[in-house]
Amino acid sequence: MNKITAIYVRVSTDEQAKEGYSIHSQVDRLMAYAKFQGWQNIEVFADEGRSAKDMNRPAMKRLVNLIKKKKVSTVATISVDRLSRNLLDMLQFVDLCEKHGAAYVCAALNFDTSTPIGRMVLQILAAFAEFERAMISDRVKSNMMEISEKKKKYMAVPPFGYKYDEHKNLVPVPEEAEWVKKAADMFISGHGYRAVSKYLNDNGIRTTKGKEWSSSTVRGMLTNELYIGKVIWNRRYYDTNGKMCWRDPSEWIVHENVHPSILTQHQWDEIHKRIDKKVPKGGSQQFKHRLSGFIVCGHCGAKMVSRKYGSKGPHKDKRIYVCSNYQKSGGCHFNRVFMDEADDMVYSVLEGLSDGKIKIKDEYLQKASESLEEEFKRREAAIDQKFQRQIEAYENGLIGAKDLKIARERIEKERELLELEKSRAQKPQKSEIEEFVRAESKQLLWAWNNADLPVLHKQLRLIFKDFVALNNKIVDYRYTEDLV
Numbered sequence: 215m216n217k218i219t220a221i222y223v224r225v226s227t228d229e230q231a232k233e234g235y236s237i238h239s240q241v242d243r244l245m246a247y248a249k250f251q252g253w254q255n256i257e258v259f260a261d262e263g264r265s266a267k268d269m270n271r272p273a274m275k276r277l278v279n280l281i282k283k284k285k286v287s288t289v290a291t292i293s294v295d296r297l298s299r300n301l302l303d304m305l306q307f308v309d310l311c312e313k314h315g316a317a318y319v320c321a322a323l324n325f326d327t328s329t330p331i332g333r334m335v336l337q338i339l340a341a342f343a344e345f346e347r348a349m350i351s352d353r354v355k356s357n358m359m360e361i362s363e364k365k366k367k368y369m370a371v372p373p374f375g376y377k378y379d380e381h382k383n384l385v386p387v388p389e390e391a392e393w394v395k396k397a398a399d400m401f402i403s404g405h406g407y408r409a410v411s412k413y414l415n416d417n418g419i420r421t422t423k424g425k426e427w428s429s430s431t432v433r434g435m436l437t438n439e440l441y442i443g444k445v446i447w448n449r450r451y452y453d454t455n456g457k458m459c460w461r462d463p464s465e466w467i468v469h470e471n472v473h474p475s476i477l478t479q480h481q482w483d484e485i486h487k488r489i490d491k492k493v494p495k496g497g498s499q500q501f502k503h504r505l506s507g508f509i510v511c512g513h514c515g516a517k518m519v520s521r522k523y524g525s526k527g528p529h530k531d532k533r534i535y536v537c538s539n540y541q542k543s544g545g546c547h548f549n550r551v552f553m554d555e556a557d558d559m560v561y562s563v564l565e566g567l568s569d570g571k572i573k574i575k576d577e578y579l580q581k582a583s584e585s586l587e588e589e590f591k592r593r594e595a596a597i598d599q600k601f602q603r604q605i606e607a608y609e610n611g612l613i614g615a616k617d618l619k620i621a622r623e624r625i626e627k628e629r630e631l632l633e634l635e636k637s638r639a640q641k642p643q644k645s646e647i648e649e650f651v652r653a654e655s656k657q658l659l660w661a662w663n664n665a666d667l668p669v670l671h672k673q674l675r676l677i678f679k680d681f682v683a684l685n686n687k688i689v690d691y692r693y694t695e696d697l698v
Contacts, residue, residue, distance in 0.1 A: 217287035217316075219253040220277055221245070224261040224296045237262055240292045247321040253288065266299040269307065278307075281314050290319040373440055374422045375476050384440070384473035391476045393419050398436060398477055402484045403620075407432045409664040437489065442482045443475035444468065503533075504662070504670060505556055505681065511537040512684030514546045520553065535683060551683045559688040560681060561662060567655035567677075572648045589676065593632055601625045651677055651693075 223240040237260050248256055259273040269278070280286050289311060291297045297318075298304045311318050372378060375390040397410050405413075407429035414427045421431055439446060447467040450460055477485075502520065509518040518535035533553040539546040604621040607613045613621075654677055661670045675694060682690040 216255050217285055218255050218257045218280070219248060220257055220259055220280070220286050220289045221248065222259045222261075222273070222277060222289055222291050222297065224264055224266065224271070224273075224291075226263065226265050240296065243292055244290055244321055248290065266295060266297070268300060269298060269303050278310065281310055281316050284314050284316075286311075286314075286316045288317050288319055290321055292320075293322050294320055371422070373438055374435060375441065376473075386474055386476050393417075394435065394441060394476050395481075397432060398481045398485060401432075401436055402481065402488065404624075404666070405664060406666045407436075410436075412663055436485050439482075440473075441475060441477045442479060443471045443473055445472045502667075503553060504667065505535070505553075505560060506667075507671070508674060508678065508681055509535045509551070509556060509683050509688070510680045511539065511546060511549050512682045512689060513537065513549055514539050516546065518549075518551070518683055523550075523552075549683060551686050551688065555686075556681075556683070556688055560691075561659075563681075563688075563691055564655045564658050564662065567651055568659060570648070570652055572651050590632060594629075597625055597628050597632065 221241065221244045223237050223244065225237055225240070241258055241260070245256070259277045261271040261273040264271045269275075277286070277289065281289070294304065297307065308318050372384060375387060375394040376384045377387050379385045393414060397414065400410050400413060401407070411427035411429055411432045414432070419427070421427060425431075435441075445468075447469075448461060449466050506520060507517065510516065511518055514537065516537055516539040519538045519541055520533055520535055521541070523529040523532045523534050529552075534550045535553060535556055536548065536550040537546045540548055601622065604613070604618055604625070608615070608618045654673065658670070658673050658677070661673050665673075677693060679692045679694045681688050682692070
């Protein structure tokens with residue numbers, strides 16, 4: 215099969231109207247050059263409206279694929295910046311051509327990379343093309359910074375709760391603003407992101423894009439400084455590898471009171487006080503997902519860890535639990551279960567237990583009772599410590615009398631629930647243990663949708679030791695040894 219001669223043409227959006235830069239003009243000139251060179255089997259590869267900042271362009275990808283298959287003899291462009299304005303990309307492309315028997319030709323300068331001088335000239339021109347791109351990028355950044363300094367206003371799509379007025383200033387949308395406040399108050403009072411998102415969705419509230427709320431969109435809303443009237447510029451940048459990075463806060467451009475706020479400064483502080491709260495030294499491990507630390511491999515018994523399924527294919531954006539033994543060293547099977555499916559299976563288990571579908575071994579009843587007694591003592595002490603911290607916060611002026619009253623009522627409710635659980639556990643009868651499991655499962659169903667992860671994990675540990683995954687699903691569960 216004869217190799218093709220590839221004519222590559224490109225034009226970016228801002229170059230469309232420039233004389234000599236159009237796709238048609240480039241093709242005409244390269245065709246004339248090809249005829250002069252006597253090239254045969256010519257194919258045109260065109261990227262219209264595409265920047266040369268990288269090689270991520272449809273026609274370029276197709277061309278690279280053919281080069282790798284050794285189906286290309288020559289690649290020709292009208293100038294080096296049509297190929298790329300990045301020196302590293304340019305050199306890597308030329309190396310790719312050489313490895314697969316293709317030559318690169320710049321028609322305007324009449325040189326090709328099959329000669330040493332042609333390669334030298336290419337490197338010089340590519341360096342200037344990269345320099346030009348960097349200068350353009352700096353000018354764009356400078357213009358944006360100048361606009362932000364002069365206008366001091368938000369210039370992107372308004373978030374939920376805001377809209378633009380006739381002067382392009384952000385103003386609150388009263389109905390949406392009320393839901394933002396309710397979401398903030400729910401979070402401050404102890405509800406998790408998932409509980410807040412469920413509350414908004416149950417009330418028919420949708421995001422600015424018309425989608426249902428999720429934990430991530432709720433968190434994005436509650437941590438957006440726009441809701442306290444603040445606009446921040448120059449926070450992030452892209453490094454040489456295209457990865458987004460955060461600048462040092464000293465480099466940020468911050469404008470206060472730019473537009474009417476929806477949340478108060480007190481609400482903002484309370485939200486971040488909860489978000490930024492650190493686990494005390496010697497505290498419990500923090501997990502990111504409902505079943506973190508609970509699922510084990512049905513093949514080897516190792517813990518299952520969470521990760522993305524992969525970077526390609528139909529499941530690339532899904533998260534899975536996979537055997538840690540396999541993940542670390544390939545020492546087991548690729549035993550995995552999709553995270554959302556695992557959640558659904560365990561939720562079904564909780565529903566069954568709450569309906570009374572429970573089996574408890576008689577020989578472990580006494581052990582279960584003793585273990586529960588110790589657990590109740592520990593939880594009672596934790597409740598006392600929690601209330602003591604609230605009292606100290608009140609005495610130090612960190613919270614008001616209203617907050618202390620709310621905390622006292624919540625803690626008293628926790629004590630009542632704990633006393634109720636203790637009364638169930640005093641008689642180590644099979645029916646009592648089963649009733650405990652049933653009642654705790656009902657509590658877990660509520661916690662599953664409303665409680666923070668540490669609370670949910672603590673309640674799960676009261677009943678379950680682990681859940682066994684095999685053949686891409688949860689096949690079994692084991693009660694905690696203190697219970698069964």
